[in-house]
Amino acid sequence: MRSVRLLPPLAACFFAFAGQAALGQEAPIPARLVLRPVAAAGEVTALDVRMTIGQASQPDCVGRDFSLAAPIVYAAVDGIADRMQAITLEDPAGPVKLAIRDDPPAPGGFPYFRHFTADRLVECPFTLRYTAVVQPPGGRNGPPFGIRAVGGGLAGAGSGFLLVPGLDRPVAASIHWDLTGLEGNVSAASTFGDGDFAFRGPIAGLMQGWYIAGPVGRFPQGEPRPGGLHAYWLGKPVFDAPRDMAWTASAYAYLKQYFGYLEQPEYRVFMRFLEQAPFGGATALDNSFMLSRGPLKPDEPPLAPRSTLFHEMIHQWVGGIDAPQGVSSWFSEGLTTYYEYILPFRGGFVGLEAYRDGVNKLARDYFINPARGMSAADITRIGFGDDRIRHMPYQRGAFYFADLDSRIRARTRGKSKLEDLLFRLFRDRQSGRTIDHRYWTDAVSQILGDDEGERFERIILNGEDMAAPASDGFGPCLEAIATEFETGGKPRPGYVWKIRDGIGPTDCQNW
Ligand SMILES: [Zn+2]
Numbered sequence: 275m276r277s278v279r280l281l282p283p284l285a286a287c288f289f290a291f292a293g294q295a296a297l298g299q300e301a302p303i304p305a306r307l308v309l310r311p312v313a314a315a316g317e318v319t320a321l322d323v324r325m326t327i328g329q330a331s332q333p334d335c336v337g338r339d340f341s342l343a344a345p346i347v348y349a350a351v352d353g354i355a356d357r358m359q360a361i362t363l364e365d366p367a368g369p370v371k372l373a374i375r376d377d378p379p380a381p382g383g384f385p386y387f388r389h390f391t392a393d394r395l396v397e398c399p400f401t402l403r404y405t406a407v408v409q410p411p412g413g414r415n416g417p418p419f420g421i422r423a424v425g426g427g428l429a430g431a432g433s434g435f436l437l438v439p440g441l442d443r444p445v446a447a448s449i450h451w452d453l454t455g456l457e458g459n460v461s462a463a464s465t466f467g468d469g470d471f472a473f474r475g476p477i478a479g480l481m482q483g484w485y486i487a488g489p490v491g492r493f494p495q496g497e498p499r500p501g502g503l504h505a506y507w508l509g510k511p512v513f514d515a516p517r518d519m520a521w522t523a524s525a526y527a528y529l530k531q532y533f534g535y536l537e538q539p540e541y542r543v544f545m546r547f548l549e550q551a552p553f554g555g556a557t558a559l560d561n562s563f564m565l566s567r568g569p570l571k572p573d574e575p576p577l578a579p580r581s582t583l584f585h586e587m588i589h590q591w592v593g594g595i596d597a598p599q600g601v602s603s604w605f606s607e608g609l610t611t612y613y614e615y616i617l618p619f620r621g622g623f624v625g626l627e628a629y630r631d632g633v634n635k636l637a638r639d640y641f642i643n644p645a646r647g648m649s650a651a652d653i654t655r656i657g658f659g660d661d662r663i664r665h666m667p668y669q670r671g672a673f674y675f676a677d678l679d680s681r682i683r684a685r686t687r688g689k690s691k692l693e694d695l696l697f698r699l700f701r702d703r704q705s706g707r708t709i710d711h712r713y714w715t716d717a718v719s720q721i722l723g724d725d726e727g728e729r730f731e732r733i734i735l736n737g738e739d740m741a742a743p744a745s746d747g748f749g750p751c752l753e754a755i756a757t758e759f760e761t762g763g764k765p766r767p768g769y770v771w772k773i774r775d776g777i778g779p780t781d782c783q784n785w
Pocket of ligand 1: 585586589606607610
């Protein structure tokens with residue numbers, strides 16, 4: 275199971291007008307959305323969307339050249355705007371004609387948009403109606419942003435169905451689910467809440483959430499209660515969902531306590547178990563992630579991908595760094611991947627042998643990856659086109675952090691470690707400081723006493739080979755042994771990690 279995080283900044287770049295709204299101090303525009311799944315013969319075929327924006331007492335709530343936007347492609351999900359049908363926009367003066375303009379295609383499966391521009395001044399309140407047809411089976415694999423029909427309901431992300439008005443102020447929205455078109459014991463949830471919910475912020479923020487509706491399985495069972503971790507799923511789970519979600523809830527509680535610095539009342543896990551490809555993968559958005567997958571493979575045990583579940587939740591605390599889209603993955607994905615391997619061991623969720631096996635899987639993926647010598651910019655250009663290449667920054671970043679931890683400990687004679695630097699960075703970011711590459715290399719240089727800028731550029735940005743990561747980069751339990759991997763009939767030099775002689779399973783959990 276592979277994972278990806280695709281990130282609030284994505285919407286921010288493409289909806290610059292909406293991003294600015296968060297800065298404004300003006301009163302929000304009232305909005306009301308109704309989401310109504312449409313079904314035929316027990317299968318969801320579409321989602322009817324109706325949104326009413328503004329109020330009669332403030333008719334000038336949008337500017338001239340008002341337009342709406344929807345993704346044509348969003349992170350390798352194709353045809354989102356093409357599947358929006360019967361689009362109508364109406365204001366107090368009647369129907370508004372919309373002219374269509376498409377942005378040029380973005381390479382690598384990255385998002386680009388279709389714009390619908392009004393042919394006259396639009397007054398408030400206006401009502402937008404359309405039908406978003408579900409993403410059909412077939413087509414390339416990518417993150418599970420498209421809305422798919424599954425198990426008598428539907429599940430996907432806001433980016434997979436929302437046509438977003440270009441407002442220059444935030445909205446105060448109420449969102450209502452109309453589930454009258456579905457059969458059985460149905461309910462709905464989203465990243466933003468259980469059932470109907472309120473949302474305040476730039477309206478494009480609604481794209482950055484997961485949505486699920488139908489005969490939804492739930493953890494914990496019973497009436498939704500505030501706080502903690504909640505899980506929702508559709509389709510036939512290929513593992514014991516309540517058992518594995520109870521495990522996920524304990525992993526979440528551990529992470530929350532470990533990182534400490536975020537106030538997080540609630541976290542939501544969404545799962546969809548599909549019968550037909552593309553199956554998707556796992557992807558985190560704020561306070562939530564989606565696990566989307568297909569049937570078990572013939573030799574696959576019926577277990578949740580626990581390492582992936584850890585990974586997706588860790589994103590919440592690792593967050594991002596201010597760098598160009600894709601290039602920033604060395605931090606967001608690299609550090610999350612580093613923690614994905616060390617924290618289950620540190621928290622007692624896996625034993626020493628499983629920890630070693632995890633590090634060795636990471637090592638193998640890294641040493642045989644065809645993109646080992648590729649620059650961050652070249653990897654970004656390939657984007658979603660090649661899954662092995664796309665994951666290079668995950669592996670390279672993880673080894674960079676493991677190696678850096680070893681270098682910091684050596685240079686400070688054990689007085690300091692990587693996490694002293696990371697936890698300071700998290701707090702600085704939280705207090706509004708810009709965390710960019712300059713912040714990073716300056717902070718590391720200060721600790722190490724030599725210029726990290728050059729090394730960072732060489733390894734992370736230019737992709738020059740990190741031939742031998744520090745032997746003790748994964749703690750004092752493990753040491754690196756030179757080995758030769760084989761890929762495509764060719765030998766590739768690398769390292770495997772083995773448990774040091776005389777080490778007991780709990781001797782080194784908290785190095
Ligand atoms: Zn990730």
